[in-house]
Amino acid sequence: MGSENIISIHSQVISSIVIFLLVLTGLFFLLSDQGYRFDVGWLLLAIPPHAWAFVGVGLSISLSVVGAATGIYITGTSIIGGAVKAPRIKTKNLISIIFCEAVAIYGIIMSIVTANMVEDYDPLTVSAKQMRQNVFGGFSIFGAGLTVGLSNLFCGVCVGVVGSGAALSDAANPALFVKILIIEIFASAIGLFGVIVGILQSSNASIAPGAST
Amino acid sequence: MGGGMSGPSFNIDNGYLEGLIRGFKNGILTRNDYLNLVQCETLEDLKVHLQSTDYGSFLANEPGPLSVSVIDDKLRNKLVLEFQHIRNQSVEPLSTFLDYITYSYMIDNIVLLITGTLHQRSISELAAKCHPLGIFEQMEAIGAVSTPAELYNTIIVDTPLAPFFLDCIFVQDLDEMNIEIIRNTLYKNYLEEFHNFCQQIGGITADVMCEILAFEADRRAIIITINSFGTELTKDDRSKLYPCCGKLHPEGLSALARSDDYDQVRAVADYYAEYKVLFEGAGNNPGDKTLEDKLFEHEVKLNVFSFLQQFHFGVFYSFIKLKEQEIRNIIWISECVAQRHRTKIDNYIPIF
Numbered sequence: 384m385g386s387e388n389i390i391s392i393h394s395q396v397i398s399s400i401v402i403f404l405l406v407l408t409g410l411f412f413l414l415s416d417q418g419y420r421f422d423v424g425w426l427l428l429a430i431p432p433h434a435w436a437f438v439g440v441g442l443s444i445s446l447s448v449v450g451a452a453t454g455i456y457i458t459g460t461s462i463i464g465g466a467v468k469a470p471r472i473k474t475k476n477l478i479s480i481i482f483c484e485a486v487a488i489y490g491i492i493m494s495i496v497t498a499n500m501v502e503d504y505d506p507l508t509v510s511a512k513q514m515r516q517n518v519f520g521g522f523s524i525f526g527a528g529l530t531v532g533l534s535n536l537f538c539g540v541c542v543g544v545v546g547s548g549a550a551l552s553d554a555a556n557p558a559l560f561v562k563i564l565i566i567e568i569f570a571s572a573i574g575l576f577g578v579i580v581g582i583l584q585s586s587n588a589s590i591a592p593g594a595s596t
Numbered sequence: 597m598g599g600g601m602s603g604p605s606f607n608i609d610n611g612y613l614e615g616l617i618r619g620f621k622n623g624i625l626t627r628n629d630y631l632n633l634v635q636c637e638t639l640e641d642l643k644v645h646l647q648s649t650d651y652g653s654f655l656a657n658e659p660g661p662l663s664v665s666v667i668d669d670k671l672r673n674k675l676v677l678e679f680q681h682i683r684n685q686s687v688e689p690l691s692t693f694l695d696y697i698t699y700s701y702m703i704d705n706i707v708l709l710i711t712g713t714l715h716q717r718s719i720s721e722l723a724a725k726c727h728p729l730g731i732f733e734q735m736e737a738i739g740a741v742s743t744p745a746e747l748y749n750t751i752i753v754d755t756p757l758a759p760f761f762l763d764c765i766f767v768q769d770l771d772e773m774n775i776e777i778i779r780n781t782l783y784k785n786y787l788e789e790f791h792n793f794c795q796q797i798g799g800i801t802a803d804v805m806c807e808i809l810a811f812e813a814d815r816r817a818i819i820i821t822i823n824s825f826g827t828e829l830t831k832d833d834r835s836k837l838y839p840c841c842g843k844l845h846p847e848g849l850s851a852l853a854r855s856d857d858y859d860q861v862r863a864v865a866d867y868y869a870e871y872k873v874l875f876e877g878a879g880n881n882p883g884d885k886t887l888e889d890k891l892f893e894h895e896v897k898l899n900v901f902s903f904l905q906q907f908h909f910g911v912f913y914s915f916i917k918l919k920e921q922e923i924r925n926i927i928w929i930s931e932c933v934a935q936r937h938r939t940k941i942d943n944y945i946p947i948f
Contacts, residue, residue: 457607464615468622540604547607548906551615555622 432521432590436501439528440494443581446532447490450539450574454483457543458550465554472553475560479546482571486539489578493531497524497585504592513593520588527585534577541570606907609687614906617915620678621903623650625922626948633929634941639667642930664930671923676728679916689797693909695756696790697916701730702757703786707779709738710747714771732756744778760785773828780820780837787813791841797909804902804910806841811898813842814871815891821852821861822887843868870894885943892945896921900947918947 412418458479466473501524504517549563607614625633629649636642639662643655654670655662683694705726712722719739726735732755741747744764752761763785764778787809794805817838824834835853838844844852844864851864865871874894878887885893899914925944932941 453604457604457611460607460611461615464612464617465619467616468619544604547611551618551906554615554619 428518432517433501433503435521436497436524436588436590439525440498440501441528442525442532443497443528444490444494444532447487447493447535447539450536451483451487451490452539453536454486454539454541454543454546455480457540458483458546461547462550465550469554471557472550472560476546476550476553478564479542479549479567482542482546482567483539485571486535486542486574489574490531490535493527493578493581496582497527497588500524500585500588501590502592504590508592510593513591516593517590520590523585523588524590527581527588530584531577531581534580535574538570538574538577541573542567545570610690610909613682613685613690614911617682617911618903620650621911621915621918624918624947625649625925627946630925630929630944630946633926636929636933639664639930639934642667642926642933646926664927664934667930668923668927671926672728675916675919675923679729682912690909690912692793693797693801694912696786696793697913698729699756699760699786699790700783701727702732702755703730703760703779703782705730705732705735706738706752706757706782707775709735710741710775710778711772713739714775744774757782757786760789777829777833777837780816783816784837784839787816787839788841794909800905800908801910804905804908805913808895808898808902808910808913810842811870811895813839814844814848814868815895817842817844817849817852818861818865818871819888819891821855822858825857843870889943889945892921896945896947921945921947 409421412421458476462473462476462479500520504513506514509517545563545567549560549567552563553560629645632645633642636645643662646655647653651671651674654674655667658666658670679694679697683691686694708726709719709722712725713719719736723735734751734754737751738747741750744761748758748761748764752758760782764781791806791809791813794809795802820834820837831853835849838849838852840846840849848864848868852861855861855864862875865875874890875887878885878890896918899917902908902910902914925947928944929941932938
């Protein structure tokens with residue numbers, strides 16, 4: 384009990400000091416008429432499109448895998464526990480695991496499709512028009528990756544929790560499983576929505592070396 | 597203590613055990629099983645009917661004629677085996693939770709050993725009667741103590757019950773009345789500590805368990821009050837035995853402390869909706885259920901409700917309590933069958 388209090392006081396002290404320093408810095412810039420130097424827009428444009436694109440690709444696959452993994456362990460442990468006294472449930476309930484796995488597959492499809500849209504370009508010889516296309520491409524691939532990743536994350540958790548309930552109620556009463564499967568199908572559909580929106584976002588994206596004209 | 601308790605992360609440590617305990621719960625006897633059991637003519641019939649349930653052939657290797665005490669032992673052993681399997685597989689915080697469940701059996705064992713020593717029984721005979729879930733080290737040394745202070749210093753201080761015992765050291769000597777006071781004080785401290793622990797865990801476990809433990813506390817307060825009418829227990833002493841973690845705290849408990857007879861207790865319970873209905877049907881007439889039976893029924897109902905939610909520890913506690921009720925039911929039916937006194941054989945409390 385004492386050590387918990389020390390740790391929480393410690394973290395409170397550190398976070399208040401950090402917040403204080405940030406506020407101090409912000410006030411300094413504001414009051415010394417240097418507010419223009421804190422330029423968020425410049426920051427977003429100055430980050431190269433490659434960085435945006437590949438972070439998007441990474442988010443798409445990694446967040447989907449986190450969602451799928453969470454779903455699989457939630458359902459898997461319940462199936463194992465329930466199958467001790469009711470062994471008949473083990474084969475049917477693998478469907479829940481397959482639904483969770485599908486979520487990871489959406490993520491990897493999205494990341495492969497968007498990664499193939501990216502090529503290298505030479506910032507000295509690229510034309511202005513192509514550069515605008517590249518910046519657009521970077522942002523759209525980042526947005527698509529974030530969309531797909533987050534929606535698959537929550538979809539995976541949802542399918543996992545419902546699948547766990549399905550396994551335990553199947554163990555108690557076999558007639559319940561098919562009805563609960565319908566809930567899982569709805570849960571799985573929301574991951575698909577994320578993929579559809581992601582494809583819409585990234586359909587016109589490309590990062591390419593344009594010939595200078 | 598947020599760690600393993602939020603919805604998605606519960607299953608990392610506890611998913612398998614929850615699935616397992618729900619599997620055990622599916623094997624609890626249903627009304628159909630009880631209907632079969634009450635139609636048995638002899639204990640051998642009972643054994644055959646139990647073979648088709650989850651109990652299987654647990655009585656298969658018993659030599660000699662069956663008796664009710666043998667059936668009781670075997671039923672209890674099965675529950676103990678299942679509990680110990682689950683306890684062995686669990687990690688924190690579930691393992692502490694399961695340990696708290698065993699403390700109530702430890703309290704019963706201590707009181708059994710002290711009472712038996714007072715009546716000059718031998719330690720080995722008493723140790724055989726102790727509940728296996730409440731075994732602690734140095735149980736046999738209880739034979740040598742004569743005051744609570746000695747009991748604390750030699751034995752209790754090494755057990756997990758040490759913090760619950762501090763209020764009892766001041767009792768002068770160990771006679772019948774004081775042993776009951778010690779038992780009830782230990783149980784009161786244990787219940788309040790368990791209630792605090794469940795609240796610390798938070799989440800669904802706190803919701804489910806605090807409801808069940810609050811009813812347990814109120815039920816102890818009511819039963820202590822009713823049983824103390826006509827004994828030498830003073831009202832002050834009685835009010836020190838009431839656990840404070842229930843719905844009756846604080847106004848109901850102070851009203852109970854002042855009551856003198858059954859009707860006043862009933863008047864106190866009328867202020868609380870759930871307890872009013874329990875007193876309504878109870879009585880000592882031939883057609884009524886007794887108050888104890890109605891309290892058991894309410895406890896069974898609360899424990900069945902805890903299975904309606906997933907991802908909490910309450911299912912482990914409820915499973916133990918429901919199995920105990922099932923064992924009481926089977927033993928009641930066995931006694932009626934063995935003594936061929938079948939008028940009250942339907943007084944068991946159905947669970948599912």
